[in-house]
Amino acid sequence: MAVPKLPASVKTGSIQAVTFGGRNSIRIPPGAPALSDPVALPVAYGAEISISLYFPERVTTPTGHALALKRAVVSPRGDHTYDEEIQGGTEASRLVLVDAVLVPAQPSQHLVVAFGDSVVDGDGSTLDADRNWPSDLIRRLATTPNSAKLAVVNEGIAGNRLLANGPIASLGVSALARFDRDALSLPGVTHIVLLEGINDLGFPGARLGGLLLADATDVRSTEDLIGAYRQLAARAHARGIKLIGSTMTPCEGVAISGYYSGAKDATRQALNKWIKNSGEFDGVIDFDAVLRDPDHPGRLLPRFASEDHLHPNDAGYQAMADAINLALFR
Numbered sequence: 001m002a003v004p005k006l007p008a009s010v011k012t013g014s015i016q017a018v019t020f021g022g023r024n025s026i027r028i029p030p031g032a033p034a035l036s037d038p039v040a041l042p043v044a045y046g047a048e049i050s051i052s053l054y055f056p057e058r059v060t061t062p063t064g065h066a067l068a069l070k071r072a073v074v075s076p077r078g079d080h081t082y083d084e085e086i087q088g089g090t091e092a093s094r095l096v097l098v099d100a101v102l103v104p105a106q107p108s109q110h111l112v113v114a115f116g117d118s119v120v121d122g123d124g125s126t127l128d129a130d131r132n133w134p135s136d137l138i139r140r141l142a143t144t145p146n147s148a149k150l151a152v153v154n155e156g157i158a159g160n161r162l163l164a165n166g167p168i169a170s171l172g173v174s175a176l177a178r179f180d181r182d183a184l185s186l187p188g189v190t191h192i193v194l195l196e197g198i199n200d201l202g203f204p205g206a207r208l209g210g211l212l213l214a215d216a217t218d219v220r221s222t223e224d225l226i227g228a229y230r231q232l233a234a235r236a237h238a239r240g241i242k243l244i245g246s247t248m249t250p251c252e253g254v255a256i257s258g259y260y261s262g263a264k265d266a267t268r269q270a271l272n273k274w275i276k277n278s279g280e281f282d283g284v285i286d287f288d289a290v291l292r293d294p295d296h297p298g299r300l301l302p303r304f305a306s307e308d309h310l311h312p313n314d315a316g317y318q319a320m321a322d323a324i325n326l327a328l329f330r
Contacts, residue, residue, distance in 0.1 A: 004050035007071040009085040052081040064096040066170035067158040116195035120156025124306030131314040136321035162228040195246040206258035245281035247272040247288035252299035253309035283328040
């Protein structure tokens, strides 16, 4: 663990060893988490750290973050964890195995978990710039009084759905299945911002290249998704955690064959109306109102749309972060 300088290098003298029960290695059973010993590495609010991992044997099924939008470096063979600069490595944009970095917190501090799909993950934003809306929110908080009392964690997975697992592993298991692991169990969590459901509507009959995202008969009704939202709300409230609902953003013109239709958009708008008016959530963020084109509400405002017309661009994500009422997190 160290303070980064570039994707392949860290600041001189900043490397700190990570141990597990005093040992410099650990064997982790499949599917199990492992916590390291504490590491004495001071970090500022919003700062980045660099983590190097060494695998002495081939790892056939690593967990990872496919849409990390951060450059990582795969070194040549051998243990390079103490190298301040990796020579001859291969750049990648995926991150593996590390799930979270925990830092000391005070009881008065609040932790907000951004939970959802690719619009939480940051698809469409600039590589290495941390321009997803949770990161934009962190930067906004840094200029806000009492910002140290609020932290934000991004638990978005591109291609994730509420009610079904992804057709490929990198899209994750359903939100209903991963909610405890990725949101409720995080130490200190007080609020969860939920933005998910658009893929449940869009995937049936859609193809991404040669991949069928979901069978055309796997259509989800308004009632199906409302049932999922209610389940997540009940599970959060059982832990004393506030769940903030968010409206789904429009996607007419999306560059995925079969993803959009007028009928699917009508369901999206019906669900958004329910999200805003049901009273099931502890608050609501109307991201749809922020990003939609007022002259054509089924599509994103052009200045906020990335090239695929499904995801916001950097300006769109910034607008999302700026629109959030911070009073929701009291």
